Amino acid sequence: MGQRFKVIRGKRTAEPGQENESLELPAFEEALVAHLDHLFAFALRLVSGQRARAEDLVQEVCLRAFRRYAGLRDPEKIRTWLFQILVNAHINEYHRGSHEPPVVDVELSEALLDRAPTPEEDLFNHLLDDEVKQALDALPVEFRTVVWLSDVEELSYKEIAEVTGCPLGSVASRLYRGHSLLRERLREYARRRGLMKE
């Protein structure tokens, strides 16, 4: 598990909604600010790079998190908890505005895993940042979510299952299918730029 950033644990003596004179203590804001970049980066990918939408989404998530902070049982899990609120807020928004059918989960089967990909990261390293971004954004949002949380945020299967509300088996299956699709798109960019033969 990655430990690239830590939760700042302030002395939380007051909960939102409680009448307490020590409401000034900014423990929640400290913890939030520590995760804001990661929240924004993930939100940007969820909305396929639309900055204004990502900013609105993050603001909404932060306010929801503040109102529900008292319900957070384990402050150590604030990162997973914030991602969970973000995914739910996005799903609510997405369901309102999208007519795309949701991805159908399939079991991680032997047939699915039968094809052996070749390690191509050396080749992919020649791609531009924008191409990597576009390849990620082109994934179905369900796969993009799992790939991002697993590979970039380094969450465990169990944490991803908590964030997405999916069974662990579906998380593993989405990760593998997301990798396969992403690899195809990255190869396509490599071909277009002449880094790879047709």
Next chain:
Amino acid sequence: MQCGEARKHLYLRHKPGSEGVAFPMAAEAAQADAHVENCPPCQQFFAAEEGLEDFLRERAPLEKAPASLRERVLASIAQERERLGNRSRWFVFLRRRSITLSLVSLLIIGIAGGLWLNRRRAPVMPEQLTSVLIDDHVHSLPTGAEIASSNHNVVQSWFDGKVDFSFHLPPTSDQSLIGGRLCDLRGRQAALIFYQHPQSRVSLFVLDGSDVVLPEDRLISLDGKSCFMGSRKGYNAVLWKDRGVLYGLVSDARSADLLQLAAQF
């Protein structure tokens, strides 16, 4: 063991936190490990997966939140705190006042208490509630769902801010969740959640249960929950309370089956 089977076993285990996935028996896991150790295509398979993971860790766009967003977020939280703080200061002010203010407070409390007693609803008995829930279940169609999703987080989030109580909707492993909507049970606001099981439709009603009395001598103990069972017109209902919130499961399923379902909540 074939490549596909070995890869499946190892793919489910190649990351931490996979407890709960249907793992192979220890012997099968050992066979999978042994297979991959001696199988170059499988080693290439996992090398490619790990290579892509490393690539994404290095190259995925981690864009920083703009300073303006940070300010907006902190300002909106400060505004929310201010709202709560004003309430807090009002209470501090009252605490520090002299006897006169205390008497005024007592008077206000007395008036408020009188109004509250006057308006207080009579305790609701479970038999009454069972009838209301069953009637509503009979006349409710899942097609009237205002939120349609099989994801419990989506359905639960939809009710945020729409009902005056908070409740917990557990995940369902069998995709039986259909969706939900708000409902009015004779002037009482409730969340209504729809499930479709192979043999029967199930409604879960969630409402403020502070004035509902479940008689202790008629409760059935179910996995730590004390449940009340009632029936009417061939429909069964199971009611239980958790932290002041009342949950009511209604269906035409057999009472034993309904109790089994209730145990999952």
